[in-house]
Amino acid sequence: MILTPTRELAIQIGESFASYGRNIQFRQTVIFGGVGQRPQTDALHRGVDVVVATPGRLLDLMQQGFVHLNGLEVFVLDEADRMLDMGFIHDVKKVIAKIPAKRQTLFFSATMPPVIAKLASSILTDPIRVDVAPVSSTADTIDQHLYMVDRADKNKLLIHLMQGDTIREALIFTRTKHGANKVAKILVQEGIGAEAIHGNKSQTARQNALKNFKDGKIRALVATDIAARGIDIDGLTHVINFDIPNIPETYVHRIGRTGRAGASGRALSFCDHEEKAFLRDILRLINRDIPIVEEQPYRMIGGPKKVEPEVREPRQPRGPGRGNQPRTQGRGQSAGQGQRREGGSSASPRAPRAGGERQGQGQRPAQRPAREQRPQQARGTQPERPRSDKPAGDRAARPQRASSGSGERPARTNDGRQREPRAPKPTEQRSSEQTGRSGTDYAALTKELFGEDKPSADKPKKEEKKRSGLGRLFGL
Numbered sequence: 001m002i003l004t005p006t007r008e009l010a011i012q013i014g015e016s017f018a019s020y021g022r023n024i025q026f027r028q029t030v031i032f033g034g035v036g037q038r039p040q041t042d043a044l045h046r047g048v049d050v051v052v053a054t055p056g057r058l059l060d061l062m063q064q065g066f067v068h069l070n071g072l073e074v075f076v077l078d079e080a081d082r083m084l085d086m087g088f089i090h091d092v093k094k095v096i097a098k099i100p101a102k103r104q105t106l107f108f109s110a111t112m113p114p115v116i117a118k119l120a121s122s123i124l125t126d127p128i129r130v131d132v133a134p135v136s137s138t139a140d141t142i143d144q145h146l147y148m149v150d151r152a153d154k155n156k157l158l159i160h161l162m163q164g165d166t167i168r169e170a171l172i173f174t175r176t177k178h179g180a181n182k183v184a185k186i187l188v189q190e191g192i193g194a195e196a197i198h199g200n201k202s203q204t205a206r207q208n209a210l211k212n213f214k215d216g217k218i219r220a221l222v223a224t225d226i227a228a229r230g231i232d233i234d235g236l237t238h239v240i241n242f243d244i245p246n247i248p249e250t251y252v253h254r255i256g257r258t259g260r261a262g263a264s265g266r267a268l269s270f271c272d273h274e275e276k277a278f279l280r281d282i283l284r285l286i287n288r289d290i291p292i293v294e295e296q297p298y299r300m301i302g303g304p305k306k307v308e309p310e311v312r313e314p315r316q317p318r319g320p321g322r323g324n325q326p327r328t329q330g331r332g333q334s335a336g337q338g339q340r341r342e343g344g345s346s347a348s349p350r351a352p353r354a355g356g357e358r359q360g361q362g363q364r365p366a367q368r369p370a371r372e373q374r375p376q377q378a379r380g381t382q383p384e385r386p387r388s389d390k391p392a393g394d395r396a397a398r399p400q401r402a403s404s405g406s407g408e409r410p411a412r413t414n415d416g417r418q419r420e421p422r423a424p425k426p427t428e429q430r431s432s433e434q435t436g437r438s439g440t441d442y443a444a445l446t447k448e449l450f451g452e453d454k455p456s457a458d459k460p461k462k463e464e465k466k467r468s469g470l471g472r473l474f475g476l
Contacts, residue, residue, distance in 0.1 A: 034203030055091035080107035193218035
């Protein structure tokens with residue numbers, strides 16, 4: 001079983017097995033995500049000798065019971081430094097936990113940072129190291145050049161180089177997915193065939209873009225580092241680093257897409273002010289100098305230039321809403337709000353309907369009257385009690401609502417007990433000045449509520465028998 005970091009590399013390894021082993025009787029299949037799993041599971045049911053897979057889809061099929069690694073003999077990690085990075089190390093450990101302890105393990109990589117090499121030694125048992133070339137070295141057949149250019153002039157320099165006759169086709173690397181889309185769009189606007197390939201693209205779109213570039217249908221393939229690992233393109237002459245990578249080992253993998261199998265190639269790198277620190281790390285890793293191209297129209301002089309604001313195309317108008325109804329101008333506005341009616345203003349009140357009758361459930365009722373104009377309605381079926389004659393300046397007290405089949409409802413406390421009328425103390429009698437100031441006739445209010453002329457101060461207070469909690473609750 002061979003684990004790879006990208007789908008494109010898995011497909012390429014599968015094609016290499018089919019080509020090199022066409023005269024050998026063995027069965028192999030490729031497992032990766034982004035496509036349906038049915039053809040992959042059918043191939044596993046028929047039985048295979050070699051499986052090339054990406055970690056995500058492999059773990060998914062293992063959980064579903066389609067893959068069993070009990071009889072595994074050889075375990076291979078291609079691009080081992082990337083597979084043992086933080087992005088894949090957890091998935092790799094899950095796979096290693098399912099394979100037999102007695103096996104042969106092979107790690108392949110063109111670069112091996114010290115941290116990753118230490119981690120690999122902890123996984124392997126007494127490993128043997130084979131170095132074909134010095135670690136993290138670039139091929140001598142690759143002619144490397146450096147362009148010092150402002151970020152604002154990178155697009156102009158790229159178009160200037162692509163419009164010449166020296167570059168027939170080029171693989172262009174950017175740091176971000178958005179940057180890849182932007183560069184591809186600019187090249188297409190200048191009449192240069194280009195497509196972008198990155199992780200946000202569907203697997204079909206990625207395969208079509210790579211196929212069109214290999215077949216010569218487009219001159220430029222703009223990619224993120226998804227295409228920097230192991231992708232083999234026959235006859236590729238130029239690799240352009242539109243953005244200097246922030247990881248030095250990535251530079252070695254990028255320019256390694258050209259100058260393969262003894263062929264010659266050229267690697268052009270654009271460096272701005274903010275990328276000088278990344279460039280120093282790359283020069284320290286490859287242990288050689290990269291010559292700077294001085295004769296170019298956009299040479300960097302002085303400090304960084306101000307980047308021109310990006311001009312975006314106007315947004316297309318949105319289509320009609322539900323039921324082919326025109327959309328309102330503002331969000332959350334219903335029909336009739338924020339729009340002017342024909343022959344009138346939106347601020348004009350809605351005309352009342354004749355007869356005040358509703359004409360269907362789908363239509364809104366007439367506008368309700370204002371709150372201050374609504375007549376007060378008594379709850380239930382009890383008629384409203386007549387108010388006592390009081391001066392206009394006094395505040396009319398609301399009468400107690402009568403219950404059905406009885407007289408006036410007595411006042412009750414919070415716990416449900418009936419409240420006995422309490423005789424006011426002499427100290428509680430308000431003076432005539434306070435009564436006049438508050439505007440409330442307590443004598444008339446007492447007479448209306450309790451049917452008494454005036455509560456006497458010398459009336460003995462009713463002694464209540466102490467009740468327990470349950471007695472107060474049930475009125476015992």
